[in-house]
Each structure stands twice: as C-alpha cells, then as structure tokens.
Amino acid sequence: MATEFITEPARKVPVLKSVDILVVGGSQSGVAAAVSAKRANTDASVMLVEQNGFLGGQAVGCMVVHWEFREFTNNAGQVIARGIGKEMIKRIVDKGHSDPLFKEWLDGKGPPFKGVPDGRASNDVPLEVEDIKLVLAEMCEEAGVDVLLHARAVNVLPPEKKSGLPAPRGVFVETIGGRYAIKARIIIDCTANADVSFWMGEAKVPKTQVMSMQAYAWIGGVDLEKFVNEGVFGKCGGMASYPKDHQQMLDHVHQGKTILTRGFASIIDKACEAEPDLVEQYNKTGASPIINFYVKTVRTKQVECGGETKYIGTFAIEGPSYKWPQTDPLVVSKAEMAQLKAVAAQARIHAYIPGWNLSFLDRTVAAIGFRQTRIPNGVYKLTKDDVLKHKSFEDVVGRHTGHDVGRSTPGGEFGYDIPYRCLVAEKIDGLLFGARSVSVESDDADEHLTALNSHRGISSTMIVGQASGVAAALCIKRGVEPRALDVKALQAELRRQDVVLDKPAGN
Numbered sequence: 166m167a168t169e170f171i172t173e174p175a176r177k178v179p180v181l182k183s184v185d186i187l188v189v190g191g192s193q194s195g196v197a198a199a200v201s202a203k204r205a206n207t208d209a210s211v212m213l214v215e216q217n218g219f220l221g222g223q224a225v226g227c228m229v230v231h232w233e234f235r236e237f238t239n240n241a242g243q244v245i246a247r248g249i250g251k252e253m254i255k256r257i258v259d260k261g262h263s264d265p266l267f268k269e270w271l272d273g274k275g276p277p278f279k280g281v282p283d284g285r286a287s288n289d290v291p292l293e294v295e296d297i298k299l300v301l302a303e304m305c306e307e308a309g310v311d312v313l314l315h316a317r318a319v320n321v322l323p324p325e326k327k328s329g330l331p332a333p334r335g336v337f338v339e340t341i342g343g344r345y346a347i348k349a350r351i352i353i354d355c356t357a358n359a360d361v362s363f364w365m366g367e368a369k370v371p372k373t374q375v376m377s378m379q380a381y382a383w384i385g386g387v388d389l390e391k392f393v394n395e396g397v398f399g400k401c402g403g404m405a406s407y408p409k410d411h412q413q414m415l416d417h418v419h420q421g422k423t424i425l426t427r428g429f430a431s432i433i434d435k436a437c438e439a440e441p442d443l444v445e446q447y448n449k450t451g452a453s454p455i456i457n458f459y460v461k462t463v464r465t466k467q468v469e470c471g472g473e474t475k476y477i478g479t480f481a482i483e484g485p486s487y488k489w490p491q492t493d494p495l496v497v498s499k500a501e502m503a504q505l506k507a508v509a510a511q512a513r514i515h516a517y518i519p520g521w522n523l524s525f526l527d528r529t530v531a532a533i534g535f536r537q538t539r540i541p542n543g544v545y546k547l548t549k550d551d552v553l554k555h556k557s558f559e560d561v562v563g564r565h566t567g568h569d570v571g572r573s574t575p576g577g578e579f580g581y582d583i584p585y586r587c588l589v590a591e592k593i594d595g596l597l598f599g600a601r602s603v604s605v606e607s608d609d610a611d612e613h614l615t616a617l618n619s620h621r622g623i624s625s626t627m628i629v630g631q632a633s634g635v636a637a638a639l640c641i642k643r644g645v646e647p648r649a650l651d652v653k654a655l656q657a658e659l660r661r662q663d664v665v666l667d668k669p670a671g672n
C-alpha cells in the first residue's frame with residue numbers, strides 16, 4: 166500500500182461528447198447494453214468507451230470463445246435464455262467459421278443434451294474468435310452506437326446531487342489525444358471491475374481469494390488423426406472426454422467439430438526425463454501447481470499434401486492460474502509476466518504428445534483473465550440461496566443457469582431469476598451495472614462467493630448487459646432515475662427484445 170500521496174493539480178478538461186447513455190467497457194456485455202439501449206429508444210444517444218483497440222473484452226483478449234449453449238438451452242432441453250446473446254451467437258456462427266456443433270444447436274438438432282459425458286460438450290464448443298470481434302463491431306455500427314476505442318475511463322465527473330443521491334453524470338477518459346470528459350445522463354458500468362462504483366466509493370474487494378486469474382493459450386500445428394489414434398486411444402494415458410468413442414472422435418476431426426481430451430500423465434514423465442528443468446521452470450512462475458492436460462480443439466484445417474489429406478488442429482490449453490489478488494496492479498503485472506514463461510514451458514511439454522511434435526504456440530492472451538475483482542453495492546445483493554434454490558423475483562430481468570455452479574450442482578441447470586435491483590446502484594443515481602460485476606453478496610455472507618462465481622459466465626454478462634441497456638433507454642425516455650423505473654415497462658420491452666423471463670415448466 167502507498168505511504169506517500171501527491172495532490173493532483175486541478176485542470177480544465179475538454180468535453181469530447183455529451184450523450185444520454187454512456188456504456189463503459191466494450192465486451193459482449195457492453196455491446197449488449199449499448200445495442201439494446203438503442204433498440205429500446207432510437208432517439209437516445211449512446212456511446213460505448215473501451216480501453217482496448219477492439220470490442221470483445223476477455224472473450225476476445227483472453228480467448229474465452231466457449232459461449233456455453235448449456236446456459237441458453239439446458240441439458241434437459243429447456244430454454245433458459247435467448248435475447249441478444251443468442252442473436253450474437255447466431256450472427257457469429259452465420260459467418261461460417263465456428264464449430265458446426267453450434268449450427269446444429271441453433272437448428273434445434275442437438276448435440277444431444279442428455280447423456281453428454283460430464284456435461285462438457287455443451288460447455289466447450291468454440292466460436293471463431295475473429296468472428297466474435299467482427300460481429301460485435303458490426304452490431305454497434307448497425308444500431309448507431311458511437312464507439313470510442315483506446316479510451317480508458319479513469320474517474321467520474323464531479324457528482325451532481327440534484328436527484329437526491331449523488332450522480333456521476335459522465336466520466337473522464339484518457340486517450341492517445343489526452344484527457345477528455347464525456348458527459349452522460351446514465352452510465353452503465355460494464356468494466357467487469359465495478360470501476361464506476363469504486364470511484365464513487367461504493368464497491369468492495371472480497372478478502373477471501375476464491376477465484377484465480379488465468380491465461381489460456383492456443384497451440385497450433387497438431388496432426389489430429391495421429392493424436393486421436395496414438396495419443397488418445399494409444400498408450401499415453403490420454404482419455405477421451407468428448408466424443409468418447411474412437412470412430413466418433415475421428416468423425417469429429419473430419420467434420421471440423423471439437424474434440425475434448427484429458428489425461429496424458431505419462432507425457433509429463435517423458436518430458437521431465439528428456440528436459441528435467443521443464444516442470445521446475447513452470448513451478449517457478451508461481452502458478453497453481455497443476456499442469457492440466459485438458460485440451461480442446463478451437464480450429465481444424467483440412468490440408469492436402471502429397472496426395473494425402475491431413476487434419477491440422479489448433480488446441481486451446483488451460484494455461485497457468487494464479488490465485489492472487491486481482492485489483493493490485495503490481496501483483497497483476499507479476500502474473501502477466503509469469504504466465505508467459507509458464508505457457509512457454511507448457512507448450513514444450515505438450516510437444517511430447519503423439520501428433521504434437523510439430524506444434525507451435527499460436528496465440529497467447531492479450532491480458533490474463535480476471536475472475537474476482539470488485540463487487541458494486543446494489544439495491545439487492547444476489548445470494549447463494551437465490552442461486553442454489555432457484556429463487557423467483559418479481560423484478561426478474563433475465564434467467565441464468567449459473568456458471569460453474571450450474572454445471573456442478575444438482576438441478577443447477579434449471580436456473581434462477583436475475584432481479585433488476587442487482588443492476589441498480591443503492592446509493593448512486595444515474596448508474597446501472599452490466600457485465601461480470603453486478604451486486605452480489607460478498608465473502609462476509611458467503612465465503613465461497615457462490616453468487617459471484619455463478620454470475621461470471623459469458624451468457625449472464627450478456628443477459629445483464631441487455632437488461633441494463635434497456636433500463637437506461639427507458640429511464641431517458643421517461644426522465645427517471647434507474648431506481649424509480651417502472652419494472653413492468655422494463656420487462657415488457659425485454660420480452661419484446663426476445664428475453665426469457667419465465668421459468669421453464671416442470672420444475
């Protein structure tokens with residue numbers, strides 16, 4: 166912690182823009198918020214500011230391309246969510262480069278939701294990362310959202326108090342052209358770190374470190390048939406997770422569908438024998454001591470060579486994870502530097518798997534992926550019980566199965582209601598929450614941070630993005646603050662925008 170402080174001199178800052186709605190953070194959630202706001206109120210001016218030079222946040226920068234359709238249609242075939250999230254997936258899949266299993270799902274043909282090995286098949290089907298980036302940009306452009314990239318919001322404008330509670334009517338951004346102010350009536354915080362609430366003194370960092378930050382890596386140049394025949398179904402200790410059957414897995418390879426495998430313990434032994442320093446190098450980076458051979462294809466290329474057809478795969482590997490505090494810049498920097506070395510060591514170990522001998526490190530993350538940062542203070546805090554007991558709320562604005570929780574808890578896939586009050590700041594006007602950081606109970610109430618963990622799936626970030634976008638649009642139309650918005654009107658517009666608010670029958 167700092168012991169020395171400097172007072173920043175006051176200065177005049179030029180106003181870049183004055184808008185009705187300002188979305189801070191441009192992931193799939195920020196885009197859902199901005200586009201849904203425009204669709205609900207075409208007269209409202211909407212701006213989206215993003216610190217990166219691209220839209221997509223962690224989904225693109227950390228290659229989290231597995232937008233789980235389990236969270237839209239659960240394993241019993243019940244519809245849990247649709248809305249803009251499903252529309253985004255459809256548009257990404259329509260570009261033609263994503264796993265064909267996504268198309269089968271969209272066409273209502275499966276893959277079978279029941280009896281899927283350990284539920285993973287509906288979690289680990291990849292979308293094409295370049296198409297995610299492109300579709301998000303296209304959707305903003307079509308909707309008439311003003312996008313400002315390379316702009317990091319750094320503070321709120323001096324709060325106004327006219328409405329009863331302090332209201333940050335805009336933010337300062339740092340850009341290549343210097344510091345600017347952007348004025349706004351309503352801010353939607355899609356930073357995933359509750360930055361806006363933090364600047365207003367209304368966000369909390371849980372003390373218990375439950376979730377790690379983690380990096381994915383992609384390894385390309387794998388001979389898939391050799392890998393399946395000799396690696397998974399050979400004598401290397403490989404295990405087929407999906408599909409289970411040898412011929413079915415080869416069929417997946419030939420059809421460009423994902424394959425999921427794990428195991429290969431003997432490979433680590435082989436790598437250590439050949440290069441004794443490798444595991445030590447990995448461990449020295451401070452990563453959690455698991456080299457997890459859980460690998461899944463993200464791209465398959467069919468190549469003709471010398472009259473022979475080869476199937477060359479790119480795999481996503483689970484990279485190193487660091488159970489360290491994720492709001493300390495020095496700690497985060499240390500993890501970023503360390504993960505590069507750990508991933509390099511992992512790539513060399515994977516090269517010992519049959520079929521991987523010519524593989525190469527294809528892509529590493531633009532930034533390590535955070536799972537646990539700040540929790541903003543909202544009117545209601547979603548609880549562990551709400552999630553696990555599938556609570557209903559009068560002010561439901563979307564439904565979600567719960568990320569890891571939905572996968573691992575009996576009945577979890579039935580889902581729970583997300584109440585509007587989790588998206589509304591308790592002590593601040595003009596502010597709504599989207600993305601991963603919504604109002605949930607902290608570790609003083611639940612040391613496992615169940616609600617936080619449950620909410621952090623890609624699909625739930627889009628659900629709350631859409632809800633907060635529509636809420637902001639209606640607040641502008643009606644001239645009210647988010648806490649005074651008529652929830653019935655909000656629900657009616659969400660339904661019009663294809664959002665599922667009703668529980669599936671039979672539970």
Ligand SMILES: Cc1cc2nc3c(=O)[nH]c(=O)nc-3n(C[C@H](O)[C@H](O)[C@H](O)COP(=O)(O)OP(=O)(O)OC[C@H]3O[C@@H](n4cnc5c(N)ncnc54)[C@H](O)[C@@H]3O)c2cc1C
Nearest residue numbers: 190192216222223229317318356357534600601621622623
């Ligand atoms: C390794 C790993 C694997 C995962 N696997 C899965 C999975 O299989 N399925 C799944 O559903 N989920 C998975 N998750 C979780 C999921 O990826 C994230 O929770 C989700 O992507 C978060 O989306 P978000 O919009 O909340 O945040 P982000 O994607 O982080 O978006 C926030 C955006 O705001 C921008 N931003 C932040 N602060 C500012 C600022 N001050 N000014 C301007 N811009 C700002 C950021 O640049 C970013 O674009 C995984 C996470 C990790 C780390």
